Amino acid sequence: MERVTATIDERTLAQIRRIAGPRGVSSFLATAAKERVARLELLGLLDELDAKYGAPSASVRTEVARDARRIFRASDPDDLGRLLRDEPNVHVRKV
Numbered sequence: 001m002e003r004v005t006a007t008i009d010e011r012t013l014a015q016i017r018r019i020a021g022p023r024g025v026s027s028f029l030a031t032a033a034k035e036r037v038a039r040l041e042l043l044g045l046l047d048e049l050d051a052k053y054g055a056p057s058a059s060v061r062t063e064v065a066r067d068a069r070r071i072f073r074a075s076d077p078d079d080l081g082r083l084l085r086d087e088p089n090v091h092v093r094k095v
Contacts, residue, residue, distance in 0.1 A: 006029070013025075016028050016029070
């Protein structure tokens with residue numbers, strides 16, 4: 001683990017402290033950084049797939065966005081499993 005210094009505007013820091021508590025700021029920022037890195041890596045992978053196979057059409061993007069909203073609204077793992085198993089409009093595709 002390495003110690004770093006970061007500059008954060010006062011409003012954002014106040015929000016972080018309110019959420020994480022005064023002693024949880026470091027952990028909050030470490031988690032946020034890990035999530036951001038994972039998102040950027042995923043976006044990079046999607047860019048590679050687009051370059052290799054072509055970007056999806058607008059209709060496919062719309063369908064995927066609709067399916068994702070329905071899937072991620074299911075907070076209970078049993079609901080998610082049911083949704084994926086029983087919902088005819090949710091398609092799992094292999095790449």
